[in-house]
Amino acid sequence: AFAGKEDVKMSDCLFCKIVSGDVPSKKVYEDEYVYAFEDINPVAPVHILFIPKEHISGVSEITPANSEVISKIFEAIAKVTAEKGLDKNGFRVVSNCGADAGQTVFHLHFHVIGGTKLNWP
Numbered sequence: 001a002f003a004g005k006e007d008v009k010m011s012d013c014l015f016c017k018i019v020s021g022d023v024p025s026k027k028v029y030e031d032e033y034v035y036a037f038e039d040i041n042p043v044a045p046v047h048i049l050f051i052p053k054e055h056i057s058g059v060s061e062i063t064p065a066n067s068e069v070i071s072k073i074f075e076a077i078a079k080v081t082a083e084k085g086l087d088k089n090g091f092r093v094v095s096n097c098g099a100d101a102g103q104t105v106f107h108l109h110f111h112v113i114g115g116t117k118l119n120w121p
């Protein structure tokens with residue numbers, strides 16, 4: 001079968017390399033579809049990145065064909081935040097998409113930040 005660009009491992013993608021282990025990371029959670037790890041430059045006491053193992057470049061590239069992993073990601077976010085007790089005081093989920101949002105890594109990721117009272121831009 002034809003492998004579209006979203007199906008193959010992107011050899012030049014930093015987060016694909018983190019999924020494969022070629023670039024080390026501090027793993028927080030992993031299942032068949034999802035990988036989560038600590039952000040290298042945390043902006044809050046808790047700052048975890050949740051990503052699909054499959055390469056999707058950003059929110060604007062989510063389609064009916066690849067969106068099943070999005071529910072898996074949010075199930076993982078709910079599980080991990082509950083385990084860390086973040087569900088009590090709350091937390092924020094953010095995905096920057098494109099230039100105006102300041103996206104710097106073009107492999108879909110959801111920032112989970114918390115552990116303190118957060119300001120809103």
Ligand code: 5GP
Nearest residue numbers: 025037038039040041042096102103104105
């Ligand atoms: P964006 O700016 O695209 O929304 O988020 C990219 C995030 O990836 C940033 O918060 C940045 O600190 C994080 N990041 C960039 N390179 C690495 C890395 O090599 N390892 C880890 N753990 N996080 C990274």
Ligand code: ZN
Nearest residue numbers: 013016055107
């Ligand atoms: Zn990737």
